[in-house]
Amino acid sequence: MTYGVLLLSFSSHSHQRNFVPGFLDHPGTRIVAVADDDDAIDDDLRSLNRQWAQQLGVPYVPCVEEALTREDVDIVSIAHDIERRAHLACQAAAAGKHLWIDKFTGATVAECDAVVDAVRRAAVTSIVPSYHYGALVQRSLAVLNQGQIGDLLGVHVDLMFSKGWPRPVPPAETPRDPAGRWKYPDVKRELLTTGSYSVGLLQACLAEPRQISARGGAFFFPEHAATHTEDFASLTLTDAEGRLGSLSAGRIGVATHPSGGPSTARLVGTAGTVTIDAKRPATNLFVRQQIIDADHRPAADDPMQWASGPPSLAPPVSDDPAGLRAALDDLVDALNEERSPAYTVKEARANMAILLAGYRSLATDGEVVTV
Amino acid sequence: MMRIVVICDRHRAPALKAFGHCFDVIGTVGTAKPLRDMARIDGPEQAIDAGVQAVIALTPSAKLGEWNAACQTQQIPLISAGPMSPTDPNGFIPGRWRHNASLERIAGATKTAQMGTPVFLRHTCCGDGLHGIWWSLLDSLDFAHRVLGQPRRLLVGVSRRGSRWHAAVTVTTADGKTAHLQTTPAPHPGSDAMLLTSGGLAWNEASADSLQDMDGNAIRLDDEWPDARWAQHGLQQDAEPPDSALPKGLLTMLRRASRNRTIETLEL
Numbered sequence: 001m002t003y004g005v006l007l008l009s010f011s012s013h014s015h016q017r018n019f020v021p022g023f024l025d026h027p028g029t030r031i032v033a034v035a036d037d038d039d040a041i042d043d044d045l046r047s048l049n050r051q052w053a054q055q056l057g058v059p060y061v062p063c064v065e066e067a068l069t070r071e072d073v074d075i076v077s078i079a080h081d082i083e084r085r086a087h088l089a090c091q092a093a094a095a096g097k098h099l100w101i102d103k104f105t106g107a108t109v110a111e112c113d114a115v116v117d118a119v120r121r122a123a124v125t126s127i128v129p130s131y132h133y134g135a136l137v138q139r140s141l142a143v144l145n146q147g148q149i150g151d152l153l154g155v156h157v158d159l160m161f162s163k164g165w166p167r168p169v170p171p172a173e174t175p176r177d178p179a180g181r182w183k184y185p186d187v188k189r190e191l192l193t194t195g196s197y198s199v200g201l202l203q204a205c206l207a208e209p210r211q212i213s214a215r216g217g218a219f220f221f222p223e224h225a226a227t228h229t230e231d232f233a234s235l236t237l238t239d240a241e242g243r244l245g246s247l248s249a250g251r252i253g254v255a256t257h258p259s260g261g262p263s264t265a266r267l268v269g270t271a272g273t274v275t276i277d278a279k280r281p282a283t284n285l286f287v288r289q290q291i292i293d294a295d296h297r298p299a300a301d302d303p304m305q306w307a308s309g310p311p312s313l314a315p316p317v318s319d320d321p322a323g324l325r326a327a328l329d330d331l332v333d334a335l336n337e338e339r340s341p342a343y344t345v346k347e348a349r350a351n352m353a354i355l356l357a358g359y360r361s362l363a364t365d366g367e368v369v370t371v
Numbered sequence: 372m373m374r375i376v377v378i379c380d381r382h383r384a385p386a387l388k389a390f391g392h393c394f395d396v397i398g399t400v401g402t403a404k405p406l407r408d409m410a411r412i413d414g415p416e417q418a419i420d421a422g423v424q425a426v427i428a429l430t431p432s433a434k435l436g437e438w439n440a441a442c443q444t445q446q447i448p449l450i451s452a453g454p455m456s457p458t459d460p461n462g463f464i465p466g467r468w469r470h471n472a473s474l475e476r477i478a479g480a481t482k483t484a485q486m487g488t489p490v491f492l493r494h495t496c497c498g499d500g501l502h503g504i505w506w507s508l509l510d511s512l513d514f515a516h517r518v519l520g521q522p523r524r525l526l527v528g529v530s531r532r533g534s535r536w537h538a539a540v541t542v543t544t545a546d547g548k549t550a551h552l553q554t555t556p557a558p559h560p561g562s563d564a565m566l567l568t569s570g571g572l573a574w575n576e577a578s579a580d581s582l583q584d585m586d587g588n589a590i591r592l593d594d595e596w597p598d599a600r601w602a603q604h605g606l607q608q609d610a611e612p613p614d615s616a617l618p619k620g621l622l623t624m625l626r627r628a629s630r631n632r633t634i635e636t637l638e639l
Contacts, residue, residue: 153530153537156553158493158565166569211634213526217547219490219569232490232567234549236526236541242632244530244539246551248491248567256572262565266495266553270535273495273555275563366543368526368634 003074003335004032006067006097007056008088009041010048012306013183014079014102015130020056022324028332029075033059035067036080064088068095075100075331082182086111089126089345090118099126100331103196105348107180109356112349119345127331131200131351132343133323135316136265136278141204143276149269154244155205156268157198160232162261163305164221165298166253172218172225177363178356186223187304188251191216191233191362192355195249199235199351200343201265202247206239208350208371213237214358215366220253221304235358251304254296258284258314278321282314373606376418378428378435378451379403382499382558386429386596393599397421401432415441423447427602428462431502450605452598453506457622464605468496468514470597473562473575478517480566480573487570489519492542492550497559501629504529504538504554505622510561512618515542515550518566525618525637529629538625560596 005023010016023029034053038046046062053060061067068076068091076092078085079102086106089099099119105128106112119126131137136159144152175189182189191214202209216233218224224231232250239245252261259279267274291313298305320326327341334341353371361369372395379387384403390396391406397418398410405411412418415438418426426442428435428451435455439462442449454463468474474494480486492515498507516522519542526541535556542550565574624635 150535151532153532153535153556154539154553156493156495156539156551160567160572162572169569210632213541213634215541215543215547215549219488219547234491234541234551236528236539236551236634238528238530238632238634242530244528244537244553246539246541246553248493248551250567252567252572262572262574264565266555266563268530268537268553268555268557270532270556273557273559366524366526366541368636 002028002030003332004072005029005075005077006032006070006073007034007052008064008076008078009036009045009080010052011045011079011081013081013188016077016079016102017307018324019077019079019100022328023077026328026332029328031056031058032072033061033067033070035061035064037064038062064091068092068097073097078102083107086115089115093118093122093124096122096124098124098335099345101126101128101345101348103128103130104352105345106352107182109349109353112345112352115345116349125331125334125340126345127327127341128343128345128348129324129327131197132204133326133330134278135318135321135323136263136276137201137204138323139276139278140201140265140267143267143274144205148272149267149274150271152205152243152267152269154268155202156245156266157201157247158262158264159194159198160248160250160252160261161194162252162254162257162310164251164253165303166220167222169218169220169222169225173228174365175216175230175362176228177359184227184229187221187227187229188306189229190231190250191235191358194251195233195235195247195358196351196355198247198249199354202237202245203347203351205267206243206245207241209237209239209354209357211238211368211370212354212357212361213366213368214362216362220251230362233362237354254298254310258312259316260310260312279314279316281317283317284314286313374422374424376400376412376423376426378426378430378432378438380430380499380503382497382556383429383598385558385560386598389596389599390602393603397423400434400438401430419445425449425606428452429598431500431506448606450602452601453509454617457619460617464601465509465513467510467597467601468561470600470604471560471562471595473595474514474564477564477566477573477575478514481518481568485570486568489548489566489568491548491567492518493565494550494552495559495563496552496554496561497557498554499536499556500534501536501625504536505625507554508538508540508552508621509617511552512542515552519548519550520544520546522618522639524639525621525624527621527624527628527635527637529625531629562595
């Protein structure tokens with residue numbers, strides 16, 4: 001059986017474009033339409049949505065409610081702005097559709113709760129594919145399951161994107177609590193955007209958090225300083241079993257790492273410590289002319305490189321380092337076997353709760369927040 | 372070569388290798404298994420009879436007070452990689468990390484104008500037991516101080532299972548820089564560091580040179596333990612004093628964080 005997939009929006013703040021190859025290639029899925037609420041989006045997105053529908057050879061439906069009535073839609077891939085995702089997820093679940101949601105299920109914990117509730121009531125299957133299936137989490141879980149490092153004492157993660165063109169940053173205030181606002185024309189909040197991947201690893205390895213402290217600021221981009229947001233952040237937590245976790249996350253500028261940014265975890269156990277580098281094994285590719293001619297400047301229409309990557313001198317050998325193909329396998333198998341995928345809207349809700357506690361701490365310059 | 376006794380626990384035992392190149396090691400005290408040509412020393416009397424000229428404490432030991440008293444009586448120099456107690460820095464030669472070439476290179480990177488301003492530092496060092504992690508963190512804090520500037524606040528967390536201790540300390544400075552320092556109970560030379568600056572990133576590669584045995588265990592071949600060079604420096608008459616003061620209260624906070632399983636705040 002193949003499942004029909006409806007693509008809900010190609011917002012530039014999301015990763016729908018990254019999901020398309022998986023839906024096209026997977027034997028268990030087929031893309032049946034692209035949809036959005038035309039009366040609620042701007043001209044650029046209306047045009048982009050239509051371009052993608054045309055490119056994929058499927059209809060564009062300008063009304064989500066109408067698209068959800070299509071009988072050939074089994075799975076809805078939601079990749080709209082964060083502020084709209086909860087509403088769309090609840091709408092799709094109520095229509096009896098299974099959910100594939102890009103990173104964040106809502107802008108607040110209350111919105112995430114509403115999605116968890118809608119999924120439960122509709123008895124549909126949900127997956128948030130971005131956190132659990134990548135190399136860093138899967139290798140860490142393999143090490144823990146093998147028992148080689150004994151009992152886990154702590155997990156420490158550094159995951160950053162070598163993207164964007166840094167420029168001198170004026171003195172900036174402490175970043176503000178987002179209070180449900182995530183969308184800015186020029187910036188993404190990076191504790192949320194890059195930190196959420198590391199939180200996914202902390203979730204996989206540790207119990208629920210008890211205390212959280214976070215710091216962050218604008219160190220690389222004047223756009224972040226001007227909007228009182230962070231381009232870099234770090235976070236420390238303790239879990240319910242007294243174990244320790246920490247992360248650093250950010251958008252740190254092009255040409256700072258041979259593989260596009262560090263992606264490293266250190267697992268400290270009673271019997272050993274292991275360092276896991278998700279960018280290894282890598283193939284070192286040094287073509288003289290390419291290096292000499294390399295242009296690291298981001299494209300004018302994508303200055304923070306939300307939709308593009310830097311030139312990589314040492315790309316990971318894995319053909320699925322982010323685990324999107326593995327996530328799609330899990331969703332299709334879960335539907336066939338009538339079970340839950342490994343990472344659902346429930347885990348995504350917990351991820352967001354950790355991040356928001358981090359933001360409460362960050363806004364007070366690192367005060368310890370009890371969860 | 373100077374005849375020495377080394378006080379060393381099991382987790383720092385790999386550091387002993389390099390001592391044979393620059394000292395005549397009479398023997399070791401503590402849980403570290405002595406290397407070939409080294410004896411296990413029972414107490415100060417045995418060492419004095421064997422003509423010991425200096426005692427070097429790489430790790431804390433319950434016997435340190437006894438050795439310190441004997442060395443003072445006999446006027447034998449004793450240097451240690453950490454303080455005897457929070458109020459007694461006698462013999463403590465800070466800055467062991469400065470004799471690790473990798474860490475020195477990372478610290479030196481900040482002198483390059485194009486590296487810009489430090490943003491974030493991560494450093495992993497080794498230590499076990501309450502006093503073991505205290506000594507290691509004091510060294511790591513000295514490294515963070517050199518790289519980021521004067522710390523303003525420490526957030527201290529400790530995770531413990533039986534006799535295995537793990538600490539994580541968040542260091543913040545008044546101008547927004549942050550460091551995450553952590554200890555591991557497994558032997559570790561302390562060269563694992565990453566520095567993010569406004570102009571770039573500097574980090575030490577996790578060991579690429581390792582030997583895999585038939586049981587699947589990896590043995591690192593390029594470990595860079597700074598202890599022997601630190602000891603040589605510390606025993607010089609003109610060894611420079613440390614440039615960072617001991618953060619008072621750290622040991623208390625480590626103890627409290629361990630007992631309460633909480634993140635403790637230490638304002639400096």
